[in-house]
Amino acid sequence: MFGDCTRRLDALAARWNTTRTHVALAVVLVTLSRQTADGAAHVGTGGGRSLRLAFPPGLPLREAADRVARHLPGAPGPLTVVTPNPESDLPERIEVEVAPGADGGLALRGTCAPRQMDRLVHALRHPYGPGGTVRDVPVACPADEADLRTWEHAPAPMPATTLDRAFARIARAHPERVAVRLPDAPGTPPPTRRLTYGRAEAEASLLASALVRSGVQLGEPVIVECENPARAAIDLLAVLRAGAVCVPVGRASPERARQVAGLSGARWALCAPRSRAVWERHCRLPADPEGAPARDEPAVEGCLPRSDFTETAFLLVEDGPGLPVRARLSAHTAWTSAIAARIERIGRASTGVVAGGDPSSPAGLSAMWWAFACGATLRWLGSSDPLTVPRDTGAGPPDALFPPEGYGRLLDALDPDGCGEGIGAVVLTGAPCDGDLVKRHFARSPGTRLLAEFSGDRGPLPWTARELTPADAECRLLPNAGRPSDNVRLRVLDESGRSLPPGLIGEVCADGGALPYELLLRDGAMARSLTGHDLRSGRLGQLRADGSLELTGELPLG
Structure with missing residues (x-):
């Protein structure tokens, strides 16, 4: 009645x-x-x-x-x-x-x-x-809304540290440990293809000091060209140590450089010598950090590090054909929380993390900081064909992290003996994967764990995660994206932005301390928030009775 x-x-x-x-x-x-x-x-x-x-x-x-x-x-x-x-x-x-x-x-x-x-x-x-x-x-009644509130994870502990300080602790304890290992190149001594934690820490401190002396302010965005993973690690650490915000990009064309500089508002850029002509049109380039300091000026600034775990660490710029340029801001706590959740699911990557592609990509950055948080080696694959996964005798197999399409290309390019039991676990991050990739993985590496992390915004910080099994190979597009990661709240919204109860399909959105906290669009000199506190995925899905997320399709355009 x-x-x-x-x-x-x-x-x-x-x-x-x-x-x-x-x-x-x-x-x-x-x-x-x-x-x-x-x-x-x-x-x-x-x-x-x-x-x-x-x-x-x-x-x-x-x-x-x-x-x-x-x-x-x-x-x-x-x-x-x-x-x-x-x-x-x-x-x-x-x-x-x-x-x-x-x-x-x-x-x-x-x-x-x-x-x-x-x-x-x-x-x-x-x-x-x-x-x-x-x-x-x-559509939802008050009882539905009460259930949705009970599904929200109690906030997991946020590590009270920054990415650069965590790296520094490992560097002090194990300075000779290899942080980044690049593929061996003909005619190049192997030691030059390896960056140790101690060397990275020392060079990052010098560069951070140069940035501070050049006038880089706290919270100021600094563009970092990430073409070489070893150089990128030093530059990113330096920017964070100076209390600035990293804007990682790959090798950029003049138009791309103009676009990124305009969107981020960055006054400064760190780049390779051959890219100076591209970036100096839009940004200032700091003095050579290896140059001699002024008289009576210490080599390393005493104020370092200036980073704070509550402050912004990264501004990630994203664009695509026919899409507006966007940028996501994420704090140190978002990264440390996401990495802690991955370690809890998988275990510590004690020997290494295998990755490849663009170091400035979401998967590249995610692999880098996962390896550094574990005190492991980031093992960057080259472009040789066929590829082989590097192994250290007696050290145990490394783990690997790739986007689904990148892992598919890796399986295509690996030589017949280049995988198998040489990998401890494979993490697929970003977009959902399909059953064919799962089938290929277990056919080649039946004893290797396979975990999928879904990021609705295609960023490096996962929204959900689940472990895949050979039975998942029967799904064309894996609908079950898993349960929310720590400090992530999932919501399925109707057209009016209201939360839908389990079983009803709407757009998948998320927010929380382990995700970016703002999405910006700049048109000329103007920036505004696109989504408020929720990140939109552009995908349709529903919450299941166990609190996991099931994806059902793409949101219709228009």
């Missing part, structure tokens, strides 16, 4: 020249249509007729009530509503009836579960204005 809202329904019915029964039935059918695969209510009236009633989000509720009155005139009695949605846990067929109540109001009867009935009653009691639309109809 919902006689308490009859007066509001009567007012709308009078204004819209219809009956309160049809207004109420329109709200019920709109609510049920949200759980169908095609966004429409498939209604059987008991007389053999079957109607398909579509309710687009922008449709005025008045027109929705008119459609119901036109197609279901009179008192139709119980209606059978079919909700075909193979990805949903909700029932496929229910019977509902809106009828006069004994108290002069209206009564709602249905064969659905109590929770579903609560959703329908909550939607009927919602106060609608004369200009209300379909998107104003709530």
